[in-house]
Amino acid sequence: MGTFVKIVPYNADWPRLYFETRDRLEALLGDIAEGIEHVGSTAVPGLAAKPYIDMDVVLKHSTQMEDGRARMQAAGLEPRGSRHGDGVFAFMLRDPLPGLRVYLCPPNSLTHQNRLRFRDILRQNPSIANHYATLKMALAEKYKNDCDAYTRAKSDFIRETLNTDTSPASAP
Template identity: 40%
Template sequence: MSSGVQVVEYDSDWVRLFEQLRDFVHPVLSDIAIKIEHVGSTSVPGLAAKPIVDMDVIVSSQPDVQLAIQRLAELGYVHEGDLGATGREAFMPPLNVPWHHLYVCTVNNAEYKRHILFRDYLRSHAEDAKQYGDLKLELAKRFQNDRKAYTRAKSEFVNEILKRAGWR
């Protein structure tokens, strides 16, 4: 994966890609996954995004997180730890599937709740979603070789949306 920042206009194929990826992991997680959610910008119709699908696999308990780590390894996923988001485990996908971000966490994990709140707010507030997409396109040009600066620059907008959506 390149380290540059690329944001593109919305692509309805992202939904189909999520469904394919969900269907790929579901067989090994079906007895422990409460939900497999499409999150992040690719999950919001009309929103410009980095063309990388984000998925949250939700389980009920920490032992189920450990079980998911083992089972995803059988499919070729590489566990990367929590990458700084406590209680949310990240995975690098197998080489034979399209690049995506996969996370596993429990249903009460704060990062998961934040993902869903943000996604659902933008899905129901098209004007804010458009504003966010425009901001991301502009920031991707300005910070095309600095992913951290790109993320920092959009954080004020993200936090404002979360506040409007009721995040405390």
């Protein structure tokens, strides 16, 4: 049996938890990190999400990945590997909820850039965010015991959204 999928209503504490965690990650990785961003659904005000704060840490140099991984493990985060072959390495802290997922990203990571674009599109377009929330709730019910299938099932919507330039900043 896979991992249980649970979507919870937006929690106004998520931004504060991001900033607190960012400060800890800066202390842990600051000399090798170019930047730390809040990504994923918890980064979109009002959006229901799985109760995990998703964060991307962009490294200054790809040669620092092993050092970053060692520091993350030493800090107690569970290594989850590089699941998409894109050089991004995932870590997780499951308890207490909300949990934490941190992704170490090489410089110029397309995965990281797409996460920022998708986050910003959802922040700027409430109708798209609402549609995404509805989709996530339906998929969470359909794949309630398979988090990987749930994530795969969202990918068409995410890809479509990224390929449709809907952000006000890009309008003529």
